[in-house]
Amino acid sequence: MGQIDISVIMTVKNGEKFLVSSLSSVFYQTYIPQEVVVVNDGSDDNTWDILMELRRKAPIPVQLVNTQGIGRSKALNLAVSHAKSRWLANIDADDKWIAEKLEKQALAIGIFPDAELVVTTSQTVYGDGEGEMQAKGGFAITPMGKESFYIRNPINHSSILFSRRFFDEVGGYDETMTRQVDIDLWIRALQRGHTFYRVDLPLTIKRLHDAQSFEVGNRLGYTFNSFKISLKKLWKLNAPFYYFPIPFVKFAYNNIPRSIRRHLKKS
Incomplete structure (x- = not known):
């Protein structure tokens, strides 16, 4: 090496x-x-x-x-x-x-x-x-x-x-x-x-x-920013059209309280 x-x-x-x-x-x-x-x-x-x-x-x-x-x-x-x-x-x-x-x-x-x-x-x-x-x-x-x-x-x-x-x-x-x-x-x-x-x-x-900052005070703002970046990413990288619904689904999921999300991942 x-x-x-x-x-x-x-x-x-x-x-x-x-x-x-x-x-x-x-x-x-x-x-x-x-x-x-x-x-x-x-x-x-x-x-x-x-x-x-x-x-x-x-x-x-x-x-x-x-x-x-x-x-x-x-x-x-x-x-x-x-x-x-x-x-x-x-x-x-x-x-x-x-x-x-x-x-x-x-x-x-x-x-x-x-x-x-x-x-x-x-x-x-x-x-x-x-x-x-x-x-x-x-x-x-x-x-x-x-x-x-x-x-x-x-x-x-x-x-x-x-x-x-x-x-x-x-x-x-x-x-x-x-x-x-x-x-x-x-x-x-x-x-x-x-x-x-x-x-x-x-x-x-x-x-x-x-x-962590995204869990304190303004999680909605953080997840909305993530949603916008995800759409920008798909556009900039010329992703196939069928990937574009994914940021909408993730935005909804990420605004579920963390305790529920953790339970869903374990189930």
């Missing part, structure tokens, strides 16, 4: 509850990143103090960038601008990685030298859940073209490893957007003909909890 240099980026706002868990999963990767860059985007809880303590104890260099609150897209672009490596991996402040996550992605890049963005499959945990912390067995690497995106966004933002060249070519995160900024990036990349690669192991843990 060839060596690639990786910077890990994170943006956080009021992430004190899960910050230690998230960054600890980065610090103890089997494939060690060169650095971590964290943008504290206007937190008013104990996030900054926790970050300072984590930096003091971290086994790898940690850059901390403090803002008064510039928004998700600008904060992500700011993190990328501070990172030093040719490859960058994002992790959200309430998610975490299995220890072999970066190692498997670096291996995928060695197998597919044309890869510019590599993701993994994910586990989902609720609240304080931990998930399965060991990767079991071998794995496949699956190319992902635009057809993979017709029904849903198949990429967990915390699973991505991408080249700086890819990021610069696509134009970074759209700073006019405040929500679901990742899918816009994927649409632009797919329009340019990029193929993504997926490591088919659940090496990323996505945490769902009641404090």
